Amino acid sequence: MSADILAKLNLRHVINASGTMTGLGASIVGQQSIQSIAGILGNFVEIDDLQRRASKTIADLTGAECGFITASCSAGITLSIAALMTGNDLGAIERLPNHVGPKSDVIMQMGHMINYGAPVDQAVRLSGATVVPIGQATSASAFHLASAINENTLAALYVVSHHTVEYGQIPFKTFAAVAHEHNVPVIVDAASEYDLTGFIRDGADIVLYSGHKFLGGPTSGIVAGRKDIVRNIYLQNRGIGRGMKVGKEGIAGAIAALEAWKTRDHAAIRAREKRALDLWHATLNGRPGVSVRIMPDPTHNPLDRLRIDIDSMAAHITAWDLVDRLAKGAQPIVARDHEVEHGYFFLDPCNLQPDQEQIVAARLAEELDIAQKSNDLIATPFEERTLNKERAILNWPD
Numbered sequence: 562m563s564a565d566i567l568a569k570l571n572l573r574h575v576i577n578a579s580g581t582m583t584g585l586g587a588s589i590v591g592q593q594s595i596q597s598i599a600g601i602l603g604n605f606v607e608i609d610d611l612q613r614r615a616s617k618t619i620a621d622l623t624g625a626e627c628g629f630i631t632a633s634c635s636a637g638i639t640l641s642i643a644a645l646m647t648g649n650d651l652g653a654i655e656r657l658p659n660h661v662g663p664k665s666d667v668i669m670q671m672g673h674m675i676n677y678g679a680p681v682d683q684a685v686r687l688s689g690a691t692v693v694p695i696g697q698a699t700s701a702s703a704f705h706l707a708s709a710i711n712e713n714t715l716a717a718l719y720v721v722s723h724h725t726v727e728y729g730q731i732p733f734k735t736f737a738a739v740a741h742e743h744n745v746p747v748i749v750d751a752a753s754e755y756d757l758t759g760f761i762r763d764g765a766d767i768v769l770y771s772g773h774k775f776l777g778g779p780t781s782g783i784v785a786g787r788k789d790i791v792r793n794i795y796l797q798n799r800g801i802g803r804g805m806k807v808g809k810e811g812i813a814g815a816i817a818a819l820e821a822w823k824t825r826d827h828a829a830i831r832a833r834e835k836r837a838l839d840l841w842h843a844t845l846n847g848r849p850g851v852s853v854r855i856m857p858d859p860t861h862n863p864l865d866r867l868r869i870d871i872d873s874m875a876a877h878i879t880a881w882d883l884v885d886r887l888a889k890g891a892q893p894i895v896a897r898d899h900e901v902e903h904g905y906f907f908l909d910p911c912n913l914q915p916d917q918e919q920i921v922a923a924r925l926a927e928e929l930d931i932a933q934k935s936n937d938l939i940a941t942p943f944e945e946r947t948l949n950k951e952r953a954i955l956n957w958p959d
């Protein structure tokens with residue numbers, strides 16, 4: 562029983578209304594992956610053959626020429642850039658991150674320089690390459706890209722994420738077209754995107770996904786793209802890729818997750834998510850100081866979330882204090898709070914277990930009732946909350 566392992570390790574049973582978060586164990590791994598992982602763990606395998614099998618599955622799902630599984634999407638970024646520097650020179654692969662090749666500049670839009678738990682530009686720099694930002698945070702155009710390309714340009718990296726600046730960025734097709742006019746390969750970080758075919762179709766040379774996000778696989782990264790480049794990325798396992806090793810269980814589990822994706826009943830999942838959103842909407846709508854609306858995913862994944870705006874004066878509590886109260890107790894509920902200083906947060910239904918939406922609704926109602934009856938405004942200064950979180954991580958494991 563999966564609940565037993567939590568008790569044994571003295572861990573709380575988290576309800577994830579946040580999304581696929583590394584800090585919460587990413588996602589619930591699907592049964593097909595669990596079976597593949599359990600099946601392969603007790604065997605020796607020839608890893609190159611297992612990866613050859615992964616390549617077939619990846620090609621089938623993405624339309625790319627080939628691919629393989631690595632430790633994470635973040636590892637995929639580092640290894641892709643490394644491969645473009647080294648080519649198939651085994652000596653150069655061992656020398657990295659020193660003595661990088663004649664070309665080592667990786668162009669990125671300023672508005673794409675995000676943090677997904679670590680800085681994306683660091684994943685590039687880890688290979689020995691240099692990031693060349695173009696444009697400004699909220700304004701990048703084709704001319705910025707064209708003008709930045711020179712004899713040192715190695716690659717252009719495009720990030721697809723709700724974390725990027727949501728306007729003023731170069732559309733992907735234009736980005737790819739301009740890079741290709743100058744013979745610059747295009748790498749796409751699509752870690753969290755449901756669309757497995759669109760970026761390859763629209764001009765990506767390499768596209769990278771997380772295996773442990775929407776796919777519901779084990780912790781892993783999926784590299785897909787042009788065979789000549791993927792080969793050289795695979796070779797990085799003999800160099801800096803060693804520290805980003807994926808085991809047989811990760812590869813087999815990711816293959817199973819990709820195959821399960823093909824037959825997943827997406828309509829039924831969407832309907833279940835809608836029932837949770839409707840319940841939360843009905844529970845919260847009309848409460849003093851609370852306004853709710855269902856919002857589409859900012860990067861157009863087929864997924865809606867509930868946005869909850871809190872007028873703290875009327876609700877007697879700030880949005881972040883409400884979020885923090887939900888996360889307390891024996892069964893913490895983790896909400897999606899990246900933008901909570903603006904007075905709103907989201908509930909994401911995509912990682913709920915059966916019937917957890919009821920618990921979420923009841924806990925929200927309970928905390929809002931307590932606040933409503935309180936004569937004081939429950940308002941931790943936001944700065945203090947941020948500093949407390951930093952202090953807590955600096956004190957780990959205490």
Ligand SMILES: *Cc1c(COP(=O)(O)O)cnc(C)c1O
Nearest residue numbers: 633634635677722750752753771
């Ligand atoms: C999650 C995420 C990553 C990192 O993915 P991992 O597989 O966890 O390394 C990279 N880029 C974006 C946009 C992400 O959302």
